[in-house]
Amino acid sequence: MTPNPGALLVIGSGLKLYREYLVRSVARRARENGLRLVLINNLKPTWQHEYFDDITVVNVFDHALLAETARELATRYAVAGVLCWDEPLVMPAAELADEFGVPGLSIPGVHGCRDKHSCRVRLTAAGLPQPGFHLAADLDDARAAVARIGFPVVVKPRALGASMGVSLARDAGEFDAAYRVAHEASLVGDEPYRGGAIIEGFADGPEISIDGAVHKGEYLPLFVARKSTGMPPFFEETGHLVDAGDPLLRDGELLRVLAEAHRVLGIENGITHTEVRLTDRGPVIIEVNGRLGGDLIPFLGKTATGIDPGSVLFDVATGQRPDVTPTRSGVAGIRFGYPDHDCVVHSVEVPWDAPGLVMASPMVEPGTTLRLPPGGYIARHSFVVCEADDAATCRQRLAYAASLVEVAATEIEPPPAGTTLAMPAGLLDVDE
Structure with a gap:
């Protein structure tokens, strides 16, 4: 009897603009290791066909249906690992990894990541600084x-x-x-x-995020992102900067707090995105997310440090200790473009040539309605990514590239108070 082929099971590919670079690396590593790449996706695939050997389309947000589909695939493949990088799906993905007996966050770990209250309770009980x-x-x-x-x-x-x-x-x-x-x-x-x-x-102080790998409970930091926020009293994330030489990567107290938090939450295997405030009483963990960072932070990390987050994902999902040694020493940042008011966008033009420009893209189609908080979130019309040898130059380049973005839009009134919030594009797999 021929044994079932080994496979990596991916829950949701994510947007091409945000996640293709990860899929490309995972697909390469899977081929090198003789594994099929199998996707359960929410919508009809397009660009995904280049990378995946088998694609099943179901409503992945129906967790019972998702589990039933994964179990059927497990009758045809020997599941070697489960991958997921979309926030709403990390819990069912971790539950499937546990069921199939492959490396994962662990059930206590994913609950500590997904449930912010549970995270606070457990970190406080362990004596870690918490508000x-x-x-x-x-x-x-x-x-x-x-x-x-x-x-x-x-x-x-x-x-x-x-x-x-x-x-x-x-x-x-x-x-x-x-x-x-x-x-x-x-x-x-x-x-x-x-x-x-x-x-x-309120934990007052600069806010950062750290993407890190966890292998058999060992926490391995990958890169630190310095966060920019705007639109007070809200906390819209307007940009991030990753410096391969960031001194926080050598900060003993920060690294101790991160490792202890992951131990307390019971996170065993995976990649996490931890948000931290640097307060006058030390680093305070705001939350731990059971996935890679969004906002193209892992792409910035790869550009600045050479660490390939897709390759790290493959390693931790298949039970291997990843090599997280930097191979570059640069700085990379992203700046998001937001409108000044709620609006309907007619067109977005981004620069194709600017000092240090790595990538630029519109984030919406003509006719898209963008709403600022509290009527909507992540109301971004574009982004620019730049690199440089130092942080100051990178910030200057980001500001200049962002100034070249041209947007035509019509201002509209905010929605009435109490209007049901619509989940914004950019978080979920909405590619058509």
Whole structure:
């Protein structure tokens, strides 16, 4: 009897613009190791055919259907690993890895990543620096919590990504609106985490993110991204900068906190994206995500350091300790273009030639409606990526390249308060 061929199972390819570079590396490593690359995707594939040997289209957000489909594929292939890099799918992907007996985040680990409240409870119990917090079921509960925690506070949904529904309330006059925004945003997320909001004390200081690999519980940092945010009181991410020589990669206290947090959460194998505030009392972990960073941060890391995140993904998914040694020493950054007002976009023109320009792209089609917080999130019309030998030059190049973007749009009124939030493009697999 011929044995089933070995395969890597990928849950959701993601957008071509954001994830093709990862798929390309994973496909190369799979071929080198004699494995098929098998995809369960939400929509009809196009560009994916170049990389995947087998593609099944189902509603991946129906987790029962996703699991049933994966089990059927496991009767035809010997599953050697499960890969996923889309936030709404990391939990079912980790559950499938556990079921198939292949390396994964672990069930406790993925719950610690996906459920921000669980993460806070476990890190606090372990003695790691954490802000005061409370999971509020309703507005009265939230008001009582903020009376204990004290202003300013951050109000956020329990389980959404990309800072959706997250805002800062500096006093009681701002608090009720912040709670309403977080509660209403939570209603587009996974059903177990809908409703209410998490109230947290504000950890003041620069915000960074760290993408790291975990192999059999060992935490291996890959690269640090310095984050830029805007549109207060919200936390829209407007850009990131990765420096291969960032001194934080050698900061003993930061590395200790990161390793301890992953140990406490029980994360065993995978790649995580951890957000941290550098406060006057040390590094404070804001959240740990059970996936690679979004916003093309892993691409910036690859450009700046030479570390290939797709290859690292392959290694940890198949139980191998990845080589995370940098092969380059540069700086790379991304700047996103946002409108000044809610608008309907008619056209976007990006530069094709500028100092240090690596890539530039429109992010919307003509006719797209962009809404700023709280009516919408990730209202980006374009991005530019630049590289340089040092951080200051990279920032200058990003600013210049961004100034060359030309947008034609018609301003529109914000939606009425209470309008159901639509999940923005860019988070999920929406390629047609």
